Amino acid sequence: MTQKASILTYLGDRALALPTLIDAALTANDRAKYVLAVLQLAAAHAANPLAAAPSLKSDREACGIEDASLDRCIGGSDGDGCGFVHIPGLRKLMAILDKALAAMLAPIEVEAEAVSAPFAERLKRLGAARPDVGDELIDETTIAALTSGRPAGGDGVHLLVMDLHKEILRLQGMLTEERIGEIKVYGIEPEDRPLIEAFGAGVSRTRGLKFDHPGLEAMAARSDGRLLIQNDIGTTDAHVLVIAVEGTTAVVTHTDVHLQRLRFFQDLLGEAGIVWDQLRTEQRSGLAEGDLFYVARGSVAAPDVTTLAKRLDLIGSRLVFLIDWNKARKRLGLLVPNDTAIGILAWAAREEHGHYAFLALGGERLIYDALEQAVKTPLRYGEPLYEMIGLDAARDYLRYALQTCSAGLRQGQSAALISDQLRAELFNHFRSAEQRLLADAGRHARIVLQLAQAVAGAVHHATEAGALERNAAQAKRLESKADEIVRTTRQTVRRISGTEILGKLVEIADDAADALEDAAFLGGLLASTCRLQLPDPLVGLAELLVETAEAYCKAVETAGQVRHGGARETMRDFLEAIDRVAVDEHRTDEQERLVTLSLIQDKADAHLLYLAGGMAGHLEEAADALARAALTLRDHVLGDVMFA
DSSP: OOHHHHHHHHTTOHHHHHHHHHHHHHHHHHHHHHHHHHHHHHHHHHHSTTSOOOOOHHHHHHTTOOOGGGGGTTTTOEEOSSSEEEOTTHHHHHHHHHHHHHHHHHHHHHHOHHHHHHHHHHHHHHHHHSOOOTTSEEEHHHHHHHHOSSOTTSOOHHHHHHHHHHHHHHHHHHSOEEEETTEEEESOOGGGHHHHHHHHHHHHHHHGGGTTOOOOOEEEEEETTEEEEEEOOSSOTTOEEEEEEETTEEEEEEEESOHHHHHHHHHHTGGGTOEEOOOEEEEOTTOTTOSEEEEEEEEEEOSSHHHHHHHHHHHHHHGGGGTTHHHHHHHHHTTSOHHHHHHHHHHHHHTTOOSHHHHHTTTHHHHHHHHHHHOSSOOOTTOOHHHHHOHHHHHHHHHHHHHHHHHHHHTTOOHHHHHHHHHHHHHHHHHHHHHHHHHHHHHHHHHHHHHHHHHHHHHHTTTSTTHHHHHHHHHHHHHHHHHHHHHHHHHHHHHSTTOHHHHHHHHHHHHHHHHHHHHHHHHHHHHHHOOOOOOHHHHHHHHHHHHHHHHHHHHHHHHTTOOTTOOHHHHHHHHHHHHHHHHHHHHHHHHHHHHHHHHHHTTOOHHHHHHHHHHHHHHHHHHHHHHHHHHHHHHHIIIIITTO
16 A cells, blocks of 8 residues: 555545555556566576567656666576576566555455455465565576466466456446546535635645645545545655545644644644644654654634635645745755744745745755855855844845745746846845944944034033033943944844954944043043143144044945945045045144143143143044044945945
8 A cells, every 4th residue: 555545544534545546556557567577578588598688668667667777687687497587686576566466455455355355365375375586586487377367376466467457447437537627536516516626726826836846636535424635735655634524614634744844834724713633643654754744633614615615725725835845944944043944934835935946946055156246255154144144134035035936937037037136135135234334333423423522512611510520421321322333233244244344444433432431531530630721722632523523424424325336426525524534633643742732831730731631642542543444434435335
């Protein structure tokens, strides 16, 4: 019995198992006749080795036997002169024959034990009488007994094959087969048609999303007062869906070797209103992926036939999304976490895009090929996509990828065109990430400007009670905000290859924020010792730093608008802002010297000399940091942006 039929029989659906077994038995009949023909021709060739030997290759291929080595069985046979024939591949031939005879007996056993018992007894007796062929030697008498239509012993395998074939044809004749759309139906009632049509319509609506992958073969039959609908889904033996309908209630039974896929299917059918029983595990030996499979059974009670038909349509439309689902989950799991991968597959199913086109076009290789074009630095082996562009962006991009692959293949687009579309979209993601980083750099620049303005205001009003102390407290809060932007930027840069320069930019600019906070701190200490009028050069230096920070802000904000082939005015504004920062930095050097000279000439006391001088030094450090950040930004824009 085939494994698929075994599962159906286990599920208690004999009416569905019988057509499957009959189809398998008819194929088995051809295989048995092929083996007997090979044995007969091998014996003839051994007796006359100089004659041309046929291979029966076309016969082998016609009955679905894939082992091409069997084509050499006839030509490679030879006799030993003592009535024995050596046939290379004889053990394989006898194994095929035994399986074929068992498959031919299977539908008869399902139909009626009383009818099958004599056949089973003959098969057992003939098998016991057959000599062992472990050494691939067989005597001519045994070949004659196997292949003759009139064996000397009165019964033989050839006779058994012919008798089994007759009985199989009788059973086939008892089944009245017709088709409703793509569904084979047997012995149904008129009231079954709308429900079968609804299920078939759902399957047909999404069938194209499996492209050339086999699967979704369905049949329907009447059994014990119920309508039974069965779908093979894919090619896995234990992956079967059976729906038993009685009145307006349907019982859905789904078997699968993959628990995650079964759970996915249950979630996908949430709209169908199925109430699922507790999940069970079962074992059947010989399954392609092991002997363990899972069984989920649930029922849906509809108020009327029309509602039930809609729910059957929904169930049918979701089956295609189970084909190669586990493979798609694993491929996506190389790019995003497993739960995100399952979420993407659920989205693709609900939107009726599917995932098979993505697999057919290369799966994760498509994405890594696009990444190699989109990023400016070498990829790290096995690095997930979400670690490069962030989880949300990776999820959105992979949704786009599945949709684009599916739509592209359905529209007949070439694989090269689809790949180019994915590459362009991924580039947009990286471009968007760069824009986000520049925006963060702009936020950081504005905080630096706020710090500079606050210090300048406090220095200008140093004689006012609490001005310098309040500025010190405010500077500490602003510097903390700047640090948070730096931390966020570092995390983003670690995820996204090719953005390291923007991380370096913010880190350099943050030196200015630190220096300004240090200047404000010293100002706070200065206020606790005296409230003297600060030197005019220090006030001028603070005001000059405000101009420098303003120019840096403009440079960062304008950088986000610069494009290859963009407006000349934008590039001019950007370069002028950079130049302004550089010029102001030189002016702050001179202004710091004036502060020192003023303090010495005025014979300032030790506190004022140390604290005011320190403030001037930190302000000059801030200007120097802004100049270095501005030049870093200039190199990035003139290189990576304009010549990308």
